[in-house]
Amino acid sequence: MKAKSETRIVVGMSGGVDSSVTAYLLKQEGYDVVGVFMKNWDDTDENGFCTATEDFNDVAAVADQIGIPYYTVNFEKEYWDKVFTYFLEEYKKGRTPNPDVMCNKEIKFKAFLDYALEIGADYVATGHYARVRRDEDGKTHLLRGIDQNKDQTYFLNQLSQKQLEKVIFPLGEMDKKEVRKIAEKAGLATAKKKDSTGICFIGEKDFKEFLMNYFPAQSGEMKTFDGEIKGQHDGLMYYTIGQRQGLGIGGSSKSNLPWFVVGKDLETNTLYVGQGYENERLYATHLKASDFSFVNPEMIPQLLKCTAKFRYRQKDVGVTVKFNTDFSEAMVEFDEPARAITPGQALVLYDGEECLGGGTIDAAYSDGVKLQYI
Amino acid sequence: MEKIYLDYASTSPMHPEVIQNMTEAFSEYVGNASSIHQFGQKSRGRLDRARRAISKSINAKPVEVVFTSGGTESDNMAIFQCARAHQNKGKHIITTAIEHPAVLRPLEKLESEGFKVTYLPVDSKGEVTTQQVEAAITSETILVTIMYGNNEIGSIMPIQSIGRMLNENYSHIIFHTDAVQAYGIESIDVKECHLDMLSVSAHKINGPKGVGCLYINENIHLPAMLVGGNQEMKKRAGTENLPAIIGFDKAVEITQRDQSDRKKRYTAWKIVLLEELKKANIDVRVNGTLDNKLAHILSIHLVGTAAEKLIIQLDLNGIAVSVGSACTAGSPEPSHVLQALHGQNGTAVHESLRISMGLNTKESDILYLAKKIIQLTKK
Numbered sequence: 001m002k003a004k005s006e007t008r009i010v011v012g013m014s015g016g017v018d019s020s021v022t023a024y025l026l027k028q029e030g031y032d033v034v035g036v037f038m039k040n041w042d043d044t045d046e047n048g049f050c051t052a053t054e055d056f057n058d059v060a061a062v063a064d065q066i067g068i069p070y071y072t073v074n075f076e077k078e079y080w081d082k083v084f085t086y087f088l089e090e091y092k093k094g095r096t097p098n099p100d101v102m103c104n105k106e107i108k109f110k111a112f113l114d115y116a117l118e119i120g121a122d123y124v125a126t127g128h129y130a131r132v133r134r135d136e137d138g139k140t141h142l143l144r145g146i147d148q149n150k151d152q153t154y155f156l157n158q159l160s161q162k163q164l165e166k167v168i169f170p171l172g173e174m175d176k177k178e179v180r181k182i183a184e185k186a187g188l189a190t191a192k193k194k195d196s197t198g199i200c201f202i203g204e205k206d207f208k209e210f211l212m213n214y215f216p217a218q219s220g221e222m223k224t225f226d227g228e229i230k231g232q233h234d235g236l237m238y239y240t241i242g243q244r245q246g247l248g249i250g251g252s253s254k255s256n257l258p259w260f261v262v263g264k265d266l267e268t269n270t271l272y273v274g275q276g277y278e279n280e281r282l283y284a285t286h287l288k289a290s291d292f293s294f295v296n297p298e299m300i301p302q303l304l305k306c307t308a309k310f311r312y313r314q315k316d317v318g319v320t321v322k323f324n325t326d327f328s329e330a331m332v333e334f335d336e337p338a339r340a341i342t343p344g345q346a347l348v349l350y351d352g353e354e355c356l357g358g359g360t361i362d363a364a365y366s367d368g369v370k371l372q373y374i
Numbered sequence: 375m376e377k378i379y380l381d382y383a384s385t386s387p388m389h390p391e392v393i394q395n396m397t398e399a400f401s402e403y404v405g406n407a408s409s410i411h412q413f414g415q416k417s418r419g420r421l422d423r424a425r426r427a428i429s430k431s432i433n434a435k436p437v438e439v440v441f442t443s444g445g446t447e448s449d450n451m452a453i454f455q456c457a458r459a460h461q462n463k464g465k466h467i468i469t470t471a472i473e474h475p476a477v478l479r480p481l482e483k484l485e486s487e488g489f490k491v492t493y494l495p496v497d498s499k500g501e502v503t504t505q506q507v508e509a510a511i512t513s514e515t516i517l518v519t520i521m522y523g524n525n526e527i528g529s530i531m532p533i534q535s536i537g538r539m540l541n542e543n544y545s546h547i548i549f550h551t552d553a554v555q556a557y558g559i560e561s562i563d564v565k566e567c568h569l570d571m572l573s574v575s576a577h578k579i580n581g582p583k584g585v586g587c588l589y590i591n592e593n594i595h596l597p598a599m600l601v602g603g604n605q606e607m608k609k610r611a612g613t614e615n616l617p618a619i620i621g622f623d624k625a626v627e628i629t630q631r632d633q634s635d636r637k638k639r640y641t642a643w644k645i646v647l648l649e650e651l652k653k654a655n656i657d658v659r660v661n662g663t664l665d666n667k668l669a670h671i672l673s674i675h676l677v678g679t680a681a682e683k684l685i686i687q688l689d690l691n692g693i694a695v696s697v698g699s700a701c702t703a704g705s706p707e708p709s710h711v712l713q714a715l716h717g718q719n720g721t722a723v724h725e726s727l728r729i730s731m732g733l734n735t736k737e738s739d740i741l742y743l744a745k746k747i748i749q750l751t752k753k
Binding site for chain 2 (some may be wrong): 034037039044050052053055056059060069070071072073074115118119120
C-alpha cells in the first residue's frame with residue numbers, strides 16, 4: 001500500500017456541501033486530494049450568465065479553504081450524447097427516464113472515472129450516500145448509505161464491479177446532519193448552501209417549460225377509462241403516472257376525490273385520468289424490466305427473492321424476480337400491490353443492506369393484465 | 375516538488391529589485407503628488423522621474439505618457455475615447471481578428487452604438503499585411519488599432535510599415551497598438567512607427583499588477599475617460615498609484631538590461647523544445663511560425679492530444695503552462711486566435727499549448743517540460 005500522502009484521490013466536486021465535505025475529509029486524512037468539477041451542460045444565457053460558474057466558484061472557494069488543487073473537466077459532449085439524447089428518446093417513447101441513473105453510469109463513473117485515472121488518480125471519490133465493501137478476494141459490493149433517508153444507491157444501481165473498484169464514498173457512513181455539521185465546523189464556504197433539487201440541466205426551471213423547448217405541444221383528449229372526456233392535455237410527455245398537479249380538473253362528478261393521471265395511450269394520444277390517490281388503475285402486482293446490470297452478476301440466481309425499490313426514497317417492497325435465461329429481462333412479482341409503477345424508471349434490487357443492481361421498468365401488470373401506461 | 379512557471383504571458387513574478395523599490399516607496403513617498411507641500415513635491419518629483427524613464431523607453435515625450443491601471447484600461451481608453459472624440463469625422467475602425475479581449479470587447483460595444491468595425495483576417499503566420507489595412511480604409515475610417523505582438527501565438531504585426539503607410543497617405547487616421555505583450559521583449563519606437571497611441575502593462579515585465587500606461591501622441595485629441603481631479607495632464611483622474619509606478623519604472627529599467635540576450639535565449643529554447651519532442655516522434659506543429667515572433671511565446675499544436683487535459687496533467691507534475699484563452703467555469707473556451715488561424719473547427723483549437731518564458735526560465739525547465747509532454751502524451 002502506498003502512503004496516504006502518495007495516494008492520489010480525485011474528488012468529483014459539484015460545488016455542493018456533500019462533495020465539499022468529501023474532499024475535506026480525505027484531505028484531513030492526509031491523502032493527495034485533487035478536486036475536479038464536471039461541466040456537463042452549457043446553459044450560458046444571453047447575458048453571459050451560466051449557473052455552472054456559480055457552482056465552480058464554490059468549488060474554488062472550498063478547494064482554497066482546504067488547500068487542494070482543482071480543475072474543470074468538460075463533458076458537455078459526452079453528457080449530450082449519452083444522457084440527454086437518452087432522456088429525449090425515452091420521453092418520445094412515452095416513458096419517464098431517469099437521467100441521474102444514466103449520468104452515474106455513463107458520466108460520473110465512466111467518463112469522469114477514466115479521466116481521473118488519466119490524471120493519476122489511485123481512487124475516485126464522490127459525495128454520494130452509499131457504501132462500498134471490498135472482500136478479501138477483491139470483490140466489491142455496493143451497500144446502502146447509513147442515512148436511510150439520503151441513501152443514493154437507487155441512482156447507482158447500474159454500476160459494474162469494474163466501475164466500483166476504484167471508488168470511495170466517504171459519506172456513506174454518515175448522515176446528512178453530520179455532514180452539514182462537519183462543513184459548518186470547518187467553515188466551508190458551502191456549509192449552508194441549499195441542496196440542489198431536480199436534474200442538473202433543468203435546474204430550478206419549470207420542468208414542463210423545459211420539455212416544451214424540445215417537443216412541440218401535441219394536445220389531445222383527457223378522459224376516464226369509462227370514456228368520459230374531462231378536458232384536454234398539453235402533450236403526453238408532460239405527465240407522469242400517478243401525477244396529481246397540473247391537470248386543471250377539480251373534484252366534481254362521482255366523488256370529491258382529487259384527480260390523478262392513471263394511464264396514457266401514445267397511439268391515440270389520450271391521457272387517462274381517475275379519481276383518488278388509491279385509484280385501482282394505479283396499482284400493479286407485477287412489472288417487466290430489462291437492461292439489467294449487477295455489481296456481482298454471479299451472485300444472482302435465475303429466481304431471486306429479494307426487496308426492490310421502484311422509485312427513489314420509497315420503502316422497499318418484497319419481490320420475486322424471474323429472469324429469462326440470459327438475464328436480459330425479468331418478470332417481477334410484488335409481495336403487495338405497488339402504486340404508480342412507471343415505465344422508464346429504475347427497478348433496483350436489494351438483499352438487506354446490499355444493492356445488487358437493477359434494470360429499467362418496461363411495463364406494469366395487475367393480475368396478469370398489462371396496465372395502459374404508455 | 376519544484377514548480378516550473380512557463381506562463382509569463384499571463385503574468386510574471388515581480389523582480390526582487392522591483393519588490394525592494396516598492397517596499398521602500400510605501401514609507402518613503404507618503405505625499406500626494408498633486409499637493410503643494412514638500413511631501414507632495416517629493417512624490418511629484420519621483421512620479422515625473424518615472425514618467426521620463428518610461429517615455430524614453432519608447433522614444434516619447436514625458437507629457438505623452440499617462441499612467442493607468444494597466445493594459446485593459448489603456449486599451450479601453452484609447453478606443454472608447456478616440457471613437458467618441460472623433461466620431462464626427464467618421465465611424466469606421468480597423469482592427470484584426472486576433473486582438474486581445476481588452477480591444478475586442480470595446481469594439482463590439484462601439485458596434486452596438488453604430489460604429490462599423492473591420493476585423494482583418496490573419497494569414498497562417500498569424501499576421502496581417504499593410505496592404506490589407508490599406509485596402510480596408512474608407513473615408514469614414516478614424517482609427518486603426520492593431521496589436522504589436524499577439525499574446526497567444528506571439529506573431530508580430532508590421533506596425534512600422536502600417537504606421538508609415540498611414541502617416542504618408544492617411545495622416546488623419548489615428549493609429550493605436552496594444553503593445554502589452556511586446557513591450558520589454560521588442561524595442562519599440564513610437565516615432566519610427568508613427569504611432570498615436572500605445573498600451574503597456576507593468577505586470578507582464580516583472581513589474582506590479584494594476585499599473586500600466588497609455589502613450590498618447592501630444593498632437594492628438596484624446597479626452598479623459600476617468601474624470602475628476604487634474605492628475606496626469608488631465609487625461610486620467612485619480613491619485614497616482616506611486617509605489618506601483620515606481621515598481622513599473624524599475625521593471626522598465628530591468629527589461630532594457632539584456633534584451634537581445636534574452637531574445638536569443640528564448641528563441642534557442644523554443645528550438646530545443648521542438649527538437650526534443652520531434653526526437654520522441656511527437657507530431658508537433660508551431661501555431662504561426664518560429665520567425666517574426668515574440669521571443670518569449672511559443673504556441674504548439676500537439677496533434678491528437680487534448681490540450682485541456684494535458685495542462686492539468688502538467689500542472690499536477692509541477693509545470694504551469696496555458697491554453698491561452700478565457701474560461702467559463704474553469705473550462706477553456708475555444709481560442710478566437712487559433713480559430714482565426716486554423717478555422718473554427720480546426721483540431722488545433724483544442725490541441726494547442728502556450729508556453730511562455732521569462733526572467734527565471736532555465737534551459738532545464740524546458741527540457742523537463744519536453745520530458746513530461748513526451749511521458750504524458752505517449753501513455
